[in-house]
Amino acid sequence: MRNILISLFLVFLLLSCVKAEMTKAPDFTLQDINGKPIKLSDYKGKVVIINFWATWCPPCLAEIPDFVKFYNAYREKGVEIIGIAVNSTIDDTKKIISEKKINYPVCMSDGKIENLYGGIRAVPTTFIIDKQGNIHKKNIGSLEESQLTEIMQGIL
Numbered sequence: 555m556r557n558i559l560i561s562l563f564l565v566f567l568l569l570s571c572v573k574a575e576m577t578k579a580p581d582f583t584l585q586d587i588n589g590k591p592i593k594l595s596d597y598k599g600k601v602v603i604i605n606f607w608a609t610w611c612p613p614c615l616a617e618i619p620d621f622v623k624f625y626n627a628y629r630e631k632g633v634e635i636i637g638i639a640v641n642s643t644i645d646d647t648k649k650i651i652s653e654k655k656i657n658y659p660v661c662m663s664d665g666k667i668e669n670l671y672g673g674i675r676a677v678p679t680t681f682i683i684d685k686q687g688n689i690h691k692k693n694i695g696s697l698e699e700s701q702l703t704e705i706m707q708g709i710l
Contacts (some may be wrong), residue, residue, distance in 0.1 A: 576688040576689075577688060577689045578670065578687055578688055578689075579594060579595065579602075579604075579681065579687055579688065579689050580594075580670045581594045581595045581685040582594050582667055582670060584638065584661035584662065584663070584664055584667065585661060585662060586659050586660060586661050586662075586665050587644060587647055587648055587651065587660055587661070587662065590598065592617065592636060592659050592661050594636070594645065594683075594699060595687075597634050597636075598687065599632070599685055600632045600633065600634050600685060601632060601633045601634070601682070601684060601685055601706065601709050601710065602633075602634045602635075602636060602682075602683040603621075603633065603635045603636070603637070603680060603681070603682055603683070603702070604635075604636050604638060604680065604681040604683065605617075605621065605633070605635060605638065605673070605679075605680045606638050606640055606663075606668070606674045606677055606678060606679045606680070607620060607637060607638070607639060607640070607677050607678045608639065608640050608641050608642050608670075608677045609639060609642040609643070609646040609647055609649075609650050610641075610642065610646075611677045611678065612700065613677075613678060613695065613696040614677055614678045614696070615650065615654070616696060617696040617697055617698070618650075618654040618656060619654065620657060620698050620699035620702070621635060621637075621656075621658070621697075621699075621702070622655060622657055622658075623699050624699045624702045625657055625658050625701075626657065628659075628702075628703075628706060631706075631710060632685070632710070633660070633706065633710075634659075635658035635659075636659050636660075637656065637657065637658060637659065637660040637661065638660075638661050638662075638663055638667060639660060639661070639662055639663060639670060640663040640674065640677060641663070642662075644662055647660060647662065649682075650685060672692075675694075676694050676695075678694075678695065678696055678697075679692070679693070679694050680692070680693045680697055681693075682705055682709065684709050685709070690705075690708075690709055691705060
């Protein structure tokens with residue numbers, strides 16, 4: 555009986571630790587490239603991918619076509635992508651959006667959002683936010699469509 559109680563306590567402790575590690579994604583409001591406000595909390599109940607990128611970053615530019623393909627396949631399943639251009643001009647950002655045919659909202663960094671998300675020290679950096687608004691995964695470096703699809707299997 556004592557071993558069962560100890561085992562149950564350890565399971566409870568483990569589950570408490572796992573739950574405690576779930577971090578709520580900080581809410582924000584940014585302007586997209588057309589001046590429309592984009593607010594994270596408006597996407598409540600959806601999986602949201604926040605991708606910090608820059609127009610001058612080759613790995614960022616290389617991953618964009620995979621994000622576009624992924625978004626085409628998953629937006630009807632309740633997945634949204636928000637691109638956040640950092641250290642980039644609005645003209646350069648608009649040029650890349652046009653060239654790469656980006657089909658998801660792209661916002662300009664306000665210079666504060668990087669700190670809100672723990673300090674973005676390298677681009678691309680991507681956060682996967684689950685339907686409950688928790689940060690499910692942080693990825694530093696580029697992602698391919700197959701990796702995004704694999705991540706979604708554990709969330710949707």
